[in-house]
Structure formats: C-alpha cells, structure tokens
Amino acid sequence: MPEGPSVRKFHHLVSPFVGQQVVRTGGSSKKLHPDGLQALWLQDTQVHGKKLFLRFDPDEEMGSSDNNPMPERPCRGAQGEGATSQKQASGHGCGTSDGAFRSVELVVSQGGDGPACLRGDTSAGGAERWLQFRLVLHFGGGGFLAFYNCQMSWSSSPVVTPTCDILSEKFHRGQALEALGRAQPVCYTLLDQRYFSGLGNIIKNEALYRAGIHPLALGSLLSPSRLEALVDHVVEFSADWLQGKFQGKQQHTQIYQKEQCPAGHQVTKEALGPPGGFQRLTWWCPHCQPQLAPKGPEQSQVS
DSSP: OOOHHHHHHHHHHHGGGTTOBEEEEEOOOSSSOGGGGTTOEEEEEEEETTEEEEEEESSSOOOOBTTBOOOOOOOOSSOOSOOOSSBOOOOEEOOOTTSOOEEEEEEEOSSOSOOOEEEEEGGGTOSTTSOSOSEEEEETTSEEEEEOSEEEEEESSOOOOGGGBTTSTTOOHHHHHHHHTSSSBHHHHHTOTTTSBTOOHHHHHHHHHHHTOOTTOBGGGSOHHHHHHHHHHHHHHHHHHHHHHHTTOOOOOSSTTOSBOTTSOBOEEEEEOSTTSOOEEEEEOTTTSOOOOTTSOOOOSOO
C-alpha cells in the first residue's frame, strides 16, 4: 500500500479536474459501477493518510452540506509517486438516489508503492489503449483520469482527523509522543494510523534507523528526547519524500531493503508486528540501533 507522500501526489494529479463534469466512463470495476458516475461533477478531492477521496455531486454548484462536512484541504508541501502523462487512483464510495453527494474513497491495494493514478489528454489517444484500468473518467475539459491497481467503493462523507496525519500542518506532536511512550514496541505504534496516519513500512524503518532506535524498543523505556527525535525523523523523512516526488526524484533509503547500513554493518531483517496482528518486514542495524536492557526508562540528558 502506498504511503502518505504517494497518496498526496495522487491528490495533486486529481486536483485539476475539480469543477469538471464526467462526460464518459469506463473500466472493469464491478464494485463501483463506472456508469453511476456518468454526468456527475467532481466537486472536491481530499487526502488523509493513506486514503484519497473524490467527492461527486449531480449539480455544478460547489459547496459542502452542513450535514456532511468535508475534511480540511491537506497541505501540498510534499507528495507521492511521480506521475506520467496520465493519472490513476483507487476508490471507495456510496451514493444516494435523492441527489445527495457521493464520495469515492480511493485506496490503492497492497503490493507496492507504484503509481496508481494517471492523468491524460483525451485528444492524445485516450485511455482505451491502456488495459486493466479499474475506472476511467473522461471530463468535459478534454482530459481523463484512469485508476488501476486499486480497490474502489462508495463511502459516506469521510471523517478526517488532520491532527494524526503526518503530512498535515495540524499534525499533533503531543498526541503522537504520548502514543509512542506506551509500554509496547515503537515499531507497532508507528504503524498505528490513529496516531501516525499516512506512515507506512518505509517511513517506519527509515525513521527508526535515523533515530538510532531498535524497532522492538518499548516506548516507555525511551527518554522524552529520543521520542522527540523519532517524531522529528518521521516528519522530516515524509516531507522530504513528498518534495522529491514533486521534483521527480527517487527517495533515498538508508536501511529499508538494505543488506548493510551506511556504516557498513550487516542489517537484520525480520517480520515484526503485534501478536495476532499483521507482521511487516523490518530492517535494522544491531550496532546502530542496539536493543535497550529492560532495567528502566532512559534518563533524560537534560541537566
């Protein structure tokens, strides 16, 4: 599943179509039924964590219903996978027959961080020459969006909490630090989308290595300064990754999928996760990220 920076890039690709009407649809999705989007207007696009939402209305006038407020617009300082001359996305949604808005929640399926949204110009050949598209939307302005390698469904108005989104200007560091300070391995907490929405396995591995923290270190044994440093690396790596995507640069990793760390030490790889939960491959350096002895919390360096 793509991480926050990639989904932000997808949002950047979709945004120019806001305010345009869908004039033709196509695709193989059996859950979303492309014909149901015919003649609707794309009124808004929002991103939160690893999910991308598209809002459709039957009317051209834009605006949110008081009963279904839309989430904040995410900041666009850094973003996801580089895009080609076309767009792809994945979606969820649920529509009503009484004229209420429809929202599609775009969720790229698990299996990599590759492009999932293509944007193109219909006059340049259209989307029909591409195979395996889940959904193709042709717009009145002449362009199209094509979504593939994704899951799609209708959803109600998305409930967004920007304070837990690692790429949001409203990200709440205090809430994140409180979660990290619990008596459980920090690698479990980092992937908890309730506190670190948009953070995935790549960011987890890189932030832990740069902070010099063992993945299985209990947060309750780490000093406040080390937890602060970990959050700093999460935010900085994510923002740099997003910025690189906008500039067409590939993100450089120091530990993820490496056999040696930058210092030349052998890297350990193991699937880690909560008991009975999802196990994610984790890379760390036993020398640069030593495990703490369970004697008690680290002492702060503040004198």
